[in-house]
Amino acid sequence: MFAIISAAIAPGIALLSYFYLRDSLRPEPVSMVIRTFFFGVLVVFPIMILQHIMQTEWNLQGQILQSVLNSAMVEEFFKWIVVYYTAYKHVEFDEPYDGIVYAVAVSLGFATLENFFYLVINGLNVAIWRAFLPVSSHALFGVWMGYYLGLGKFSAEEHKRQRFVLVSMLLPMLLHALYNLIFSNQYWPWFILPFMVLLWWQGLKKVRLAHEFDSKIAKTRPN
Known part of the structure; x- marks a missing residue:
């Protein structure tokens, strides 16, 4: 069991350490990041309950419905809710890149418990595959979610803020649905290898752009 x-x-x-250590200007409090990670762990349980209800009581059948609605939309919506209400409005969310840190933390909290359940059922022989595909994909969905939350948080115009916040919820759903x-x-x-390469390439590009946005904001702060 320890293994x-x-x-x-x-x-x-x-993966969480990697994205956290990329936050070089004003790193988030470790306690806040750990707390957000555990919120991601806890959100697994309401998601499992809702998915069970949708599959049994609502009679959601078919591969597309399962992949898009019951999996991608439900999981990304709950993760977004957690990030929005526990981190987005928090005083520590003071740079655009912080959105990536917190969204990745929630996503990896979710992915870690999901990964544990999967390994208990299927054994260690799938551990490497799980690490490279499902766990890393959840982290990358979090990068996209957090990037647009960061843009929304620091947009001066209200209509842009609302648009970015909406994109931060819908785009991870779309990416997750395509993955499924x-x-x-x-x-x-x-198809999965080029998709993951594209996801990593664009995800790391979002990391770089968020850092550039951080630097611009830092220059406007009083010394």
């Missing part, structure tokens, strides 16, 4: 726990936790901690739909195709090995 399973370690294999389940390690990818999430490694790739696996519903029998030729998924041909």
Whole structure:
């Protein structure tokens, strides 16, 4: 069991550490990041309950409905809710890149517990595959979510703020749905690698752009 726990936790901690350490200007309090991570862990349970209700009581059947509505939309919506109400409005959210840190923390909290359940059922032989695909994809969905939350938080115009906040919720849903739909195709090995490369490439680009935005804001602060 110790091996399973370690294999389940390690990818999430490694990825969270990577994105946290990229926050070089004004790093977030470690306690706040850990708290956000555990909120992501806790949100797994209401998501599981709702997904069970949707599948059994609402009779949601079919691969597309399962992939898009029951998985991608539900999971990303709950993660967004957690980030918005626990971090977005918090005083420590004082730079655009902070959105990435907190959204990645929530996403990896969710992914870590999900990964643990999956490894308990399927064993350690899928641990590497889980780390490179499901866990890292959740982190990258969080990057996109946090990037647009950061833009929204620091936009001077109200209509831009509302638009960015809406995009921060809808875009991760779309990316997650595409990820799930790739696996519903029998030729998924041909598509998942370029999709993940594109996701990482654009995700790291969002990290760089958020840092540039941080620097611009830092110059406007009084010394």
